[in-house]
Amino acid sequence: MGVDGSRTGLEAAAWAAAEAALRQTPLTVAHAVPKWVCGETVRYAEVARWMREGANTVLAAAQDRIQREWPRVRVEGLLLPGDPRSALIKASEGAELLVVGSRGIGGVRGLLVGSVAYGVTAHARTDVVLVHELPLSPRGEIVAGTDGSPGAGRALEFAFAEAELRGARLRAVQAWAWPHAGGFEPADREGEQDVLRRLKESLAGHQDRHPGVDVVAEVVHGHPVEVLKEAAVGADLLVVGSRGHGQFAGMLIGSISQALLHHAPGPLAVVHG
Structure with a gap:
């Protein structure tokens, strides 16, 4: 470190x-x-x-x-x-x-994450944890953001292993909503249930490898950054993949992970796929 x-x-x-x-x-x-x-x-x-x-x-x-x-x-x-x-x-x-x-030390006023932290997170060949403020009263929970991409699968495996090490609950969160000109509007109930079903299916193999971990799966309407920020308040650790669905080829770190570098409320693990 x-x-x-x-x-x-x-x-x-x-x-x-x-x-x-x-x-x-x-x-x-x-x-x-x-x-x-x-x-x-x-x-x-x-x-x-x-x-x-x-x-x-x-x-x-x-x-x-x-x-x-x-x-x-x-x-x-x-x-x-x-x-x-x-x-x-x-x-x-x-x-x-x-x-x-x-x-x-020497960080520019107004920047929420320093150039060294950003640089190592983007270019490291190993997983990186960026420590913001430590939670005053951690609730014994790991939060993992997922979108069904291969990178998210690697992040889920990391999150399961962390939850097992800590004897913590794992909360797997997927943000989902239909975008429109004014922002995000709630998706239909049937579509939400389909997303939740696929999320639970993606967790099954990890649960087999970590049978002692208590897991909660959630689909939450809204922008992924805002959804994960709220979910991670008080959590021991927020875990995300470095890149997910919809990221441009050649990007070293995706837009969601990049935004969370600045705005995560506590320790953030960025898992490289």
Whole structure:
């Protein structure tokens, strides 16, 4: 996971530590600095030394919090040379999960998600969790957004596994309505029932692999972003695929996932298909 000394970075570290404890896996906390800072002989040696000390302080703060809250998690600090986005993506190759905070130090006022968070989510070759505010009173529920696409199937499998790890309920939500010039109008009842039937069918194989997970399937009228935002309030985690039906070929991350990067009310997992 990546940290930068910001409050959201520390919140992300706490979330990642809890996840590592559930998965019983080691956790690497990483911080990136410019390549020249890590060189043995540089023109501005004192500046480089000062920057390395600052970077190690950032890593130590994250490790200290993790050890206080999750003393059984084995945690390692890693100083990465280079651009934070490319360095984190490269370092996470082969990892189970990459975790980042939604915004870091130096984020532009008004932006809801930072450039590093967006960059790693779009380009990572592993699944990414973006940590916004942690829910004050999590309700023991994982929310998964689905649209029946292959990418949504991969996201559902991730969500089932998370629910099983946490002993949480899984709420699979599909937004559906007929678009028109003024927005969205409710679809007919017969069509809604057909969508719900197909949603339950898509869950069946996952339930067979995770028989202990309590599952609720819902079809909700409205725009997918608004539907999932509302469904995820207070949830432990919102899970979506990186791209779904109707996304343009070549897009690295779909419009729904992209919007939720900015507006998800809590931790958001973007699962790459």
